Amino acid sequence: MLIRDATADDWPAVWPFFHRIVAAGETYPYALDMSAEQGREVWMPPPPDRTTVAIDDEGLIVGSAKMNANRQGNGDHVASASYMVDPDRHARGVGRALCEDSLRWARARGFLSMEFNAVVETNVHAVKLYESLGFRITGTQPRAFRHPAEGLVGLHCMHVDL
């Protein structure tokens, strides 16, 4: 598994699984019908934000991460990140590798902590992964997400010091 900075040329390989995950509407509060161009704007912001891709042993892009300051001004010492893993490649350590890399980036950039603002509480796999990397749930906004199968579920805020 290789994690490297994404380039504009990577988007056509990221979009198919990004779109599949967004359209499923189970894990991110993004517009379900976003276009490839809107997706690119969301997922590949200009520096100092950063986007990475995960490359498997066959050279295929199997996941991607986006990382950035979570807020501006007097909140810009806290990082945030989002992760997308090709649903066909889950449970192969892709998410963990992307998350670990983003934590290294945030630490190297001098961020004091990393926060997630909206982790869907039914996304148990992600919550467990983040907790295994030191994150803890600091609170849950109740019924803040309409899961297509589970109905109204909460969105966790999570935090780790760097």
Next chain:
Amino acid sequence: MLIRDATADDWPAVWPFFHRIVAAGETYPYALDMSAEQGREVWMPPPPDRTTVAIDDEGLIVGSAKMNANRQGNGDHVASASYMVDPDRHARGVGRALCEDSLRWARARGFLSMEFNAVVETNVHAVKLYESLGFRITGTQPRAFRHPAEGLVGLHCMHVDL
């Protein structure tokens, strides 16, 4: 106290106290050095978002609120709002009137709840006001805000059902 929808013509009256509050850096994680044009983009987004102004008995604009869906897609049933009150006009019910109006708007628009993502914990006046209107703190992101006098302080998430 009159609360009405803001128009583009209102921005020159809002900007002086908006700028003063943002530049003080005590209550919002906004870029401290934002220009009037950047401020207008942040504070006066196009519909369906909404911006209001509070007008006092002398016809002066003494506060403003911005309200919007807090997230997109399967999170767009939750509203959020932000409030700015002219520091010279505090404690005259301006903030309460703006907040009550935004809750009425959110209820009428069919939002199921309102959430705040980042209430600076040292902004005790605001926290008490929100709690008096039914909000409760659902969690606190620790040390997520650099208060110019208090140092690293937390950011509360707050929630009320509508």
